[in-house]
Amino acid sequence: MVKRLKRNFFTQITLKVAKEMLGKYIVHKIGKKKIIGKIVETEAYIGPRDKASHAYLGKKTSRNKAEYLIGGHIYIYLVYGMYWQLNISTGEERRPECVLIRATEPISRDKNKIPKIANGPGKLCRFLKISEKHYGLDVCKSDKIWLEDRGEKIKLSAIIATPRIGIDYAGPYWSKIKWRFYIKNNKFISRY
DNA sequence: GTACAGATTGAG
């Protein structure tokens, strides 16, 4: 049974959303075509107290303003001048919290031929054809991009928590905290 | 107007 994720999913606490988003499906409809990916890897970024977050100490800029929206909005931005990072805002309005989607398992094409097409934040956006045009989109209301629950339940024991990637600059505490989650034994995550 | 960081990728 397919259920579309609603607002009340995204307004839960961020760490819970990050874990529960594993095994969900992200759907991007372009015309009559659908691009679908199963979410297998996420990271949590929690507002002003998270040194690795763009909203550390409540910083608000035109780049990260979508992070402050109520849960369910797309917060997408560019790193290294060329790669897009897809985030979904979480929590209540004005809370700068979000979940970064790092990897999806491609569903809509032959996945044996292209096992590594979406195993990283940059590649994922290329695969899903999501870009700055979708900045601030509400996945609870949009008819273009949304998330689906297909009844798959990921067991707690199958969720691995590790430190987040590429944020050494955040210092020994924040760079070690285990807010990266992925599905155990999944071949489509970005790193092992 | 300009320096610079950066939540990566892909080649070696």
Next chain:
DNA sequence: TCAATCTGTACT
């Protein structure tokens, strides 16, 4: 393992 790569951001 490591360096190429480039735009938005946040300074001056």
